[in-house]
Amino acid sequence: MARRGRIAAVIAGLAVLGAVALVLADYLQLGRTEPPLAAEPERADRVLVEKAARRLTLLRQGRVLATYPVSLGFAPEGHKTREGDGRTPEGVYTIAFRNPRSVAHLSLKVSYPSPADEAAARAGGYAPGGDIMIHGLMNGFSWLGGLHRWMDWTQGCVGVTNAEMRAIYARVDVGTPIEIKP
Secondary structure, rough: OHHHHHHHHHHHHHHHHHHHHHHHHHHHHOOOOOOOOOOOOOOOOOEOOOOOOEEEEEEEEOOOEEEEEOOOOOOOOOOOOOOOOOOOOOOEEEEEEEEEEOOOEEEEEEEOOOOHHHHHHHHHHHOOOOOEEOOOOOOOOOOHHHHHHOOOEHHHHHHHHOOHHHHHHOOOOOOOOOEEOO
16 A cells, blocks of 8 residues: 555656646746738738727728637726836727747737827826737746636736737737727
8 A cells, every 4th residue: 555655646746747847838938939920811900909898809801800808907997097007008009019938928019108198197207107018828827728817917918818819919910000998
């Protein structure tokens, strides 16, 4: 019986070690590749985020290409006005760049703050914040999958699962307009 206990302990230890190795590989982005852009007819010409519905929609010539559930900033109500407020901005922006080596599984930078956002923040005497992205889960946390949707957890970004982010990343190019509605 003692031999079975030792074997079970070794198997359990190997399982824990394997899980730690997978999380570490995810954190270090080992083996991560950038998905290529989809063919032109399958690329979005507009991204719509509806905060109240917690939904991101990719559109092309008014046709829905795909829809994804999202998580938002930890204080999602209202327009982002300052750095650290936890709000996801509202308005019309563009995708400024694609980041295949993000601290979250791939990301698309939103062009926030706009000149109007900067002017409003300056008038209020504070920084508008920035680095608003559409992104996957934070590196090392891909195991969460869809559980991330149980709460709004980003700093003001739009969060999706890693698989969803790969699909979005392949369909959205730099310069694509993004509208974020309340």
